[in-house]
Amino acid sequence: MAERHGGEIVNCDSTAVYRGFDIGTDKVAVHERRGIPHHVVDLVDPTEEYSAARYARDAAAAIRDILARGRLPILVGGTGLYYRALTRGLFPGPGKDEQLRTRLEHSAEKRGVEWLHRLVRRVDPESALRIQPRDRKRLIRALEVYFLTGMPLTRHFAETVSPLEGYAVVPLALRLPADATAERVRRRVDDQFERGVVDEVRRLLASGVPRTARPFGGLVYRQILELLDGVRDEEATRALIAQENRRYARRQLIWFRKEPNLVWFDGPGESPEVIARVHATVETLHTTHIDGSEH
Numbered sequence: 407m408a409e410r411h412g413g414e415i416v417n418c419d420s421t422a423v424y425r426g427f428d429i430g431t432d433k434v435a436v437h438e439r440r441g442i443p444h445h446v447v448d449l450v451d452p453t454e455e456y457s458a459a460r461y462a463r464d465a466a467a468a469i470r471d472i473l474a475r476g477r478l479p480i481l482v483g484g485t486g487l488y489y490r491a492l493t494r495g496l497f498p499g500p501g502k503d504e505q506l507r508t509r510l511e512h513s514a515e516k517r518g519v520e521w522l523h524r525l526v527r528r529v530d531p532e533s534a535l536r537i538q539p540r541d542r543k544r545l546i547r548a549l550e551v552y553f554l555t556g557m558p559l560t561r562h563f564a565e566t567v568s569p570l571e572g573y574a575v576v577p578l579a580l581r582l583p584a585d586a587t588a589e590r591v592r593r594r595v596d597d598q599f600e601r602g603v604v605d606e607v608r609r610l611l612a613s614g615v616p617r618t619a620r621p622f623g624g625l626v627y628r629q630i631l632e633l634l635d636g637v638r639d640e641e642a643t644r645a646l647i648a649q650e651n652r653r654y655a656r657r658q659l660i661w662f663r664k665e666p667n668l669v670w671f672d673g674p675g676e677s678p679e680v681i682a683r684v685h686a687t688v689e690t691l692h693t694t695h696i697d698g699s700e701h
Contacts (some may be wrong), residue, residue: 408442410685411478415439416468417446418483418492421624423461424452426610429603430626432594445472452610452619462491466569473573486536486661493575495566500554510546525549530558532664535657538650541623576691578684579668580675581659584652590674591651595626595644604630604640625650 407413417423422431425448433447445468450456465488469479481489490496514522522545527534533548551559582590607630611617621627626647633643662668669687673680 407681407684407688408478408480409440411480411688412476413478413480414443414445414472416465416472416479416481417444418465418481418485418488420456420458420461420485420488421621421627422447422483423449423456423464424454424621425450426452426613426615427606427621427627429598429601429606430624430630432598452615452621455620458487458491459496461488462496462569465492469570469573484658486658486665490665493568493570493577495568500551503550503554506550506553507546510549511542514542514546519545522546522549530560532560532661533558535661538623538625538654540628543620543623575667576688577665577668578687579662579670580680581670581672582674584656586674587655588648588652591648591655595648595651598626599640599644604633607631607634625654 408415419431421427422433423446428435434444446461446465449464465481469481472479481492483489510522519540519542522542523534523537523539526537526545526548529552530548537544537548548559551557551562555562603626607627610622611634615622617631622631629643629647629650632638633640638646669691671680671683675681
């Protein structure tokens, strides 16, 4: 797409912003990018706190720069909250409430982090779809916002303004049958192990990255840490990662079905038929927006 339309890639994956977390996020290696610039990748150290609000600022700045140079920004990824923060805005939110966070942390220690996820599912079902069941930090933040404001995060999002206001966004989404997704997930997990994802985690730990670093709480990395701790063997770890990925894929579909104006394409992104349909759609919509004098 970028080669044909004079485009540059803007990352929309919440873990790919961290330096050093490469194999488990399937970052495209520099020598495989075919000369296409990639933005909002490897921005921060693993110990830094990186939020959806910061992502929206960084991605919007990259997009404006790309457009100013006469190129086409192509936003790529699947982190629903980051996509929504960029295209629809993200409310600033209340500040941290240490007392409330301490109570929620204590409850998580006593009842298990899954209890936090069940509570989020009850008060904010949409956030429960996008947040991993064991992502303690994001679960606590969702609950903190709800208890402090009386409104779920997703209600707040609906009342905010996008940092890309005034720019036309052409959102394209790929959809695969569940069995095809399952097979691709299995191959992906096997490939990550063959490329050395376990050694990648060992190197990160040896370099001083603490286990509490946020990217270690994400898919793949959390399970690899448990493998290194002897919680389960490699075969069981591969099976668990594949299972969690399939669940995440289902949640992504549910999340993005609620995003407005998405144009859906059935089939994989490397399919020549899908590529042809996407090219035609982009050209038609791009012409429509230019004629309508939108950026």
